Amino acid sequence: MENIPADNSGQIDRRQALKWIGAAAAAAAVFPHASAQDRLAPPSASPGGKRIGWDPLLNKNYVPGDLWALTLTPKQRKAAASLTDLILPPDNPSDKLPSQLGVQAFIDEWISSPYDETAKDRPVITEGLDWLDAEAQRRFQKDFAELAEPQKCAIADDICGKTAVKKEFRSAQNFFNRFRYLAASGYYSTPQGWKDVGYVGNVPTLNFDGPTPEALKHLGLA
Amino acid sequence: MAIITEKDLQPNYDVIVVGSGAGGGQSAYTLTMNGVKVLMLEAGRNYDPVTETPMFQSKADAPLLGMGTREKPFGFHDATVDGGWEVPGEPYTQASTDPKQRFDWWRARMLGGRTNHWGRISLRNGPYDFKPYSRDGLGFDWPLSYEDVAPYYDKVEMLVGVYGSNEGLENTPDSPNGTLLPPPKARAGELYVKKHVAKFGIPVIPIHRAILSTRQDHVNFPARLHPNNPKAQKIIAKAMQERAACFWATDCGRGCSIKANYQSTTVHLPPALATGNLDILCNAHAREVTVGADGKANGVIYIDKVTGQERAVKGRAVILAASSGETARILLNSKSNRFPNGLANGSGLVGKYIMDTVGAGLGGSVPAFENLPVHNEEGAGTHVYIPWWLYKDASKLGFARGYHIEFGTGRRMPGLGTGGASPGYGKSYKEEVRQKYGAGIGFAGRGEMIPNEDSFCELDPTVKDKWGIPVLRFHWKWSEHETKQAAHMEATFAMMIEAIGGKTRTPQADGSKAIDTGGRIIHEVGGAIMGANAKKSVANQWNQCWEVPNLLLNDGSAFCSNADKNPTLTIMALAWRATDHLIEEMRKGNL
Known part of the structure; x- marks a missing residue:
């Protein structure tokens, strides 16, 4: 994270954002223990699709699956969709569920990609989703997606890290942290996610008005 | 004349310009x-x-x-294509395996070169920056002064469009x-920093960037840029009117389809093409500068990358603006009986004294920024910065420059x-995300490096690129x-983050670990540094090679110091100045 490159101040924002993300990721992501990685095939075993390439068409809107095949099984995808909805429930009745926005497809794109940066997440996510269904079956005799919300919460509460996590749930906690990182990244990148978090940019304006009086007041600058 | 293919090449040109970025664009424009x-x-x-810029695409569209990936290191939507830290088929090598002795070389193989990827930060070097040796005995003085360059800074700022303010610092x-x-x-956070670091004597002022905050003055600027040249005035007036002002959205690093920021491709090249005097040949990779019996440059040998074949073009003068490293490489590869060690390399200094900028960064989270009332903070990237403020403390710092x-x-x-x-999930998690969104800050230092004997490039004795060029x-x-x-x-960043009530890691006291x-x-x-003495430099103050006066080095290669100010504006100013001189010398028949 220290060598995020280059001068660009249009990009200092992005570069710094990457650093903050790095710090956040370091704080939030707990990578899988070695045994989990040992058990799983490397990502190249299933993807095999194209890389981004050195001269891709930039002003095209890509969707997951455009460049490389998605690799979650239907069962894993169902569990992933259900967990995104649990983590990021709509605030308003008119809002869509994350699963309706396709957040699980982004997670699938991520863990199916041929890139080294994402490869370490593949075993964490796929094994974690399998565990989620197995745990749901163990406790409630149903797959995770079929559980009632209190049942889902019972499992999530044990692994989400809000309270002390028992030793036997450490791997599951690693999975949950990383899954939440990806689910939130995907969700907050959608127009609904922008609105949700209070991002109102990416619209052309005649003037840059600077901070509002309310913002200045908030900071003691008014 | 236009963007051409090989069949349309003329048998002879007045000047061949190698490279289409800031230096090449400015050279072609002036010529x-x-x-x-x-x-x-x-x-x-x-x-x-x-036509190619992804303007309003969201990150979810990528x-x-x-x-950032190996092929698109600054992220998918970054403007650079066919470039980055590595270019397929075009390796470079490191003399040492020690990571601290590594040099990472960014290249952009595309029209406009590295002007497609930069911060548009356009700071003038100051008077001290051209005479560093005289001030502290380190490095080299430039064979010119701020006063020599100032009129060209004025012209470049008017031509490309630079926002900023005069602060008298x-x-x-x-x-x-x-x-x-x-x-x-x-922005709100920028004002907050300004207020809370003032007690340290640290000034926060508007930055200068090559972005049109308003449209250019197409009525008055043309005559100031091109006095007594009505045709040029007419062309640039029209080109200025074809650029829109910034609409305060979209990332400048993606490029700008409305031409509100400076890229060579939207600012230098369109008016140059409109003169009818410019041919641009793309996919033409320069290998060497050719020299006539008189010892003068007379053309360029290049590889046609489409066919892989070697071709030659002729010109009365040659301007290299291929990027410092590539320009040095072309000179070193231009070997002949007269110039056995590479062209213009009698001093042995081609490839020597390469410099970058000192970089270090530190980020933090700032509780004061949490729950900031929602408003549009996008704007145009960086709006303010902190210029070096400790000139008076130079003797106490333990390092030179700033x-x-x-x-x-x-x-x-x-x-x-x-x-x-x-942590957590559900409604409480989302509430915390909302609270913390936008509550971060990142500081990055950009400092002067002093040229040294141990930082240089040379031809690798064995490794060649896919066309067989060393x-x-x-x-x-x-x-x-x-x-x-x-x-x-x-230490300064940590102090400032503390001053705004933020949290960060412990600052790295070991500078060799902090430095990028x-x-x-x-x-x-x-x-290929410039100097006043032909034995101790490659070029003179006009970017002319001492040994080959009709060969100019109009990129950053002739820099003999690298002030903390980002180099692009100075590259353009010096290229304009050198090209004016070239034109004058050609008119006089001296070249």
């Missing part, structure tokens, strides 16, 4: 506006920001939310009234990592001046 017939060779493909030059465009307002600080805050487009650090091998070493400066940056790898700031300059 063609004065009626000189120019061929520009670009190693990469044709590239048109007007694979992997636009994550030491070694931070003002521009003549009416030259700069008004700076955008500071640095400026760029920093970023604000409620920017969410993407990878948004919400990543908050590649560069880099040697690199930071001196204590740079590493101590990097440690000073970290050589080359990573992409301010590569030097390698």
Whole structure:
């Protein structure tokens, strides 16, 4: 994270954002223990699709699956969709569920990609989703997606890290942290996610008005 | 004349310009506006920001939310294509396996070169910056002064359009009234920093960037740029009217389809093409400069990258603006009986004294920024910065020279990592994400490196690129001046984050660990330094090679120091000045 490159101040924002993300990721992501990685095939075993390439068409809107095949099984995808909805429930009745926005497809794109940066997440996510269904079956005799919300919460509460996590749930906690990182990244990148978090940019304006009086007041600058 | 293919090449040109970025673009502009017939060779493909820029695409429209990858290191939507830290088939090598002696070389094989990827930060070197040796006995003085360059800074600022303000600070030059465009307002977090670091004597002022905050003065600027040249005035007036003012959205690093920011491809090349005096040949990778029996440059040999075949073009003069490293490489590869060690290399200094900028960074989270009332903070990237403020303390710092600080805050487009650090799930999790969104800050220092004997490039004795051309091998070493400066940056950033009530990690006291790898700031300059003495430099103050006066080095290669100010504006000013001189010499029949 220290060598995020280059001068660009249009990009200092992005570069710094990457650093903050790095710090956040370091704080939030707990990578899988070695045994989990040992058990799983490397990502190249299933993807095999194209890389981004050195001269891709930039002003095209890509969707997951455009460049490389998605690799979650239907069962894993169902569990992933259900967990995104649990983590990021709509605030308003008119809002869509994350699963309706396709957040699980982004997670699938991520863990199916041929890139080294994402490869370490593949075993964490796929094994974690399998565990989620197995745990749901163990406790409630149903797959995770079929559980009632209190049942889902019972499992999530044990692994989400809000309270002390028992030793036997450490791997599951690693999975949950990383899954939440990806689910939130995907969700907050959608127009609904922008609105949700209070991002109102990416619209052309005649003037840059600077901070509002309310913002200045908030900071003691008014 | 236009963007051409090989079959349309003329048998002879007045000047061949190698490279289409800031130096090449400015050179071609100045030449063609004065009626000189120019061929520009670009190693990469044709590239048109007007049609190719992803302007309003969201991160979700890119694979992997636009994550930086090997092929697109600054993220999917970054303007650079066919470039980055590596270029397929075009390797470079390191002399040492020690990571601290590594030099990472950024290249952009595309029309417009590295002007497609930069911060548009356009700071003038100050009077001290041209006479560093005289001030502290380190490095080299330039064979010119600020006063020599100032009129060209004025012209470049008017031509490309630079926003900023005049603050009257030491070694931070003002521009003549009416030259700069008004700076955008500071953001909330920027004002907050300004208020809380004032007690340290640290100034936060509007930055200068090559972005049109308003449209250019197409009525008055043309005559100031091109006195007594009505044709040039007419062409540039029209070109200025074809550029829109910034609409305060979209990332400048993606390029700009409305031409509100400076890219060579939207600012220098269109008017140059409109003169009818410019041919641009893309996919033409220059290998060497050819020399006639009289010892003067008379053309360029290039590889047609489409066919892989070697071709030659002829010109009365040659301007290299291929990027410092590539220019040094072309000179070193231009071997002949008369110039057995490479062209213009009688001093043995071609490839020597390469420099980058000292870089270090520190980020933090700022509780005061949490729950900031929602408003649009996007704007145009950086709006303010901190110029070097400790000129008076030079003797107490333990390192020479100084640095400026760029920093970023604000409620920017969410993407990878948004919400990543908050615990739990459900409504309470989302509430915390909302609270913390936009509550970060990042500081980056950009400081002066002093040229040293251990930082240079040379031809690798064995490795060649896919066309069989010998590649560069880099040697690199930071001196204590740079590493101590990097440690000073970290300590300063931590102090400022504390002053705004923020949280960060412990600053890195070991500057050799804090400093970014050589080359990573992409301010590569030097390698063919200018000087007043032909034995101790490659070029004179007019970027002319001492040994080959009709060969100019109009990129950063002739820089003999690398002030903390980002080099692009100075590259353009010096290229304009050198090209004016070339035209004059050609008119006089001296070349």
